[in-house]
Amino acid sequence: MLTFDAHLDLSLNALGGFNRDLRLPAHEIRRREAGMTGKGRAGGTTTFPDMRRGKVGLCVATQLAGCMPGPSPIAGWMSPEQAWAETQGQLSWYRAMEEAGEMRQITNLKELDGMLALWNDTSIPDDKKAIGYILSLEGADSIRTVGHLEKAWEQGLRAMGPAHYGVCRYALGHDKVGPLPQGGKELIQEMDRLGMILDVTHLSDDCFWQALEIHQGTVWASHSNCRALVPDPRQFSDEQLKALIQRGGVVGAALDAWMMVPGWVRGKTTPQEMGLKLEVICDHIDHVCQLAGNALHSGIGTDLDGGYGIEQTPEDLDTIADLARIPDMLRKRGYKEEDIANIMHGNYLRLLREAWAE
Numbered sequence: 001m002l003t004f005d006a007h008l009d010l011s012l013n014a015l016g017g018f019n020r021d022l023r024l025p026a027h028e029i030r031r032r033e034a035g036m037t038g039k040g041r042a043g044g045t046t047t048f049p050d051m052r053r054g055k056v057g058l059c060v061a062t063q064l065a066g067c068m069p070g071p072s073p074i075a076g077w078m079s080p081e082q083a084w085a086e087t088q089g090q091l092s093w094y095r096a097m098e099e100a101g102e103m104r105q106i107t108n109l110k111e112l113d114g115m116l117a118l119w120n121d122t123s124i125p126d127d128k129k130a131i132g133y134i135l136s137l138e139g140a141d142s143i144r145t146v147g148h149l150e151k152a153w154e155q156g157l158r159a160m161g162p163a164h165y166g167v168c169r170y171a172l173g174h175d176k177v178g179p180l181p182q183g184g185k186e187l188i189q190e191m192d193r194l195g196m197i198l199d200v201t202h203l204s205d206d207c208f209w210q211a212l213e214i215h216q217g218t219v220w221a222s223h224s225n226c227r228a229l230v231p232d233p234r235q236f237s238d239e240q241l242k243a244l245i246q247r248g249g250v251v252g253a254a255l256d257a258w259m260m261v262p263g264w265v266r267g268k269t270t271p272q273e274m275g276l277k278l279e280v281i282c283d284h285i286d287h288v289c290q291l292a293g294n295a296l297h298s299g300i301g302t303d304l305d306g307g308y309g310i311e312q313t314p315e316d317l318d319t320i321a322d323l324a325r326i327p328d329m330l331r332k333r334g335y336k337e338e339d340i341a342n343i344m345h346g347n348y349l350r351l352l353r354e355a356w357a358e
Contacts, residue, residue: 002119003323004345005059006252006301007201007223008046009138011090012064013305022047023102026319039267043309046302046320048102052126054321057119058106058345060159060222060301061094061133063087067141068166068173075139075164083142091155094135104130107156109356112349134352136199136222139164140171146186153194158355161199161222162187163207171211172204174233179206188214197355200224200244201301205233208240212247218355219247220348223254223301226287230262238291245292248354250347252301253284257312260284271315278314278322282329285343295339299347300326 013020018040020029026047033042051059065086066075077083097103106112115132118124136159143149149157162184163171170184180188188211191198198215199222200208212219221244227235236244236251244251257271258264260280288298304313304320316322330340342350 001055001324001327001341002058002345003054003056003300004348005051005056005304005320005323006220006250006299006348007136007138007254007303007306008059008061009064009303009306010046010059010061010133011093012062012307013044013046014093015090016064020044020047022097023049023100025049040305040307040309040311043311044305045310045313045317046305048131049127050319050321051131052129054319054324055119055126056131056320056323057126057129058115058132058349059134060136060348061103062136062138063090063142063157064138064164065090065142066139066164067169068139068164075166077141080142080144080169084144084148087137087142091135094133098130101130104132105156106132106134107158109353112352112356116349134158136160136197138199139168139202140184140187141169143170143187146183146190149187149190149196150194153196157196159197159199159220159222160191161201161203162211163202163204165202171207174202174204176204177206178204180210185210185214191215192217195355197351200249202234205237205240209243212243218351219244219249220351221249221251221301223252223256223303223306225254225259225284229283229287230259232259232262234259241288241291245288245297248297248351250297250299250351251288252299252348253281253288255281255302255304255313255317256306256308257314260314266312270311271313276314278317278325279329280314282326282333285330286333289339289343295335295342296347296350298343300344
């Protein structure tokens, strides 16, 4: 089944210190990284060949460069100008992958329909198809001024999450408590004017509610799980999930282990000792569906290789191609084919059609 993954940090893996050629299979990259000890090294899951094997033909692909203090160079640029330059380098990589025929950017309905037609064309082998991507920015720190957002829109940016971790320039991350600064309010107003999708993932609770009030357009949560199942501020409470459902939003279920099960300690807990299986993600999918009373607001947003690897994913997940096993898991839970198709791709596609309708 065609899968739409609403959050993949592809350029972060190609650049950002990882230096991975995503045209190679994940196992080949692991072989080349053997002996490296950095987080996620020799444990990557997501490359173009593996995406195609799992029929992950469409995705939301990110730019990421923050100005938050911390040890991660990708998040700790000392000025917005440096962060902007980093995201421009990431954009250049996406353009290079387009020129190589590996990817194709989607910015409007015509381009979306073209990619759907390609992936529904059985006369072309899946391993010969370009992967369609919608460009998103995870954390708005690199937007030098509110006025620069329109330039990013012109480059094809169609979605953005104002915050990542910590105290960001335009919003507070989930790990902080507090409201939007004035600049954040103005940024979200500009997003609304441009028609840019608001990604509420990573926002502090106060910022979440303020952002929903300011932004009247399309909203989604690209990679978020349920606080009722994993009691941590990174996840969304039932009240927040219901608000997203009421707004017509979709919540992308994430495969970062500490977001899937309670009690996980990053850097210490292992999937094996926790007995964490891919099936657990269906608990989060089902929770959103039960709150909604239907299957129209849950989707897939794996965040695979978002700075970690198989040491922090379900033990029975080898590569992103294993997403193809989720439909059978949902069938065993009694989900109908139409509902499964909506979860795997249809819900996010519907949201894009609503966001881009003329």
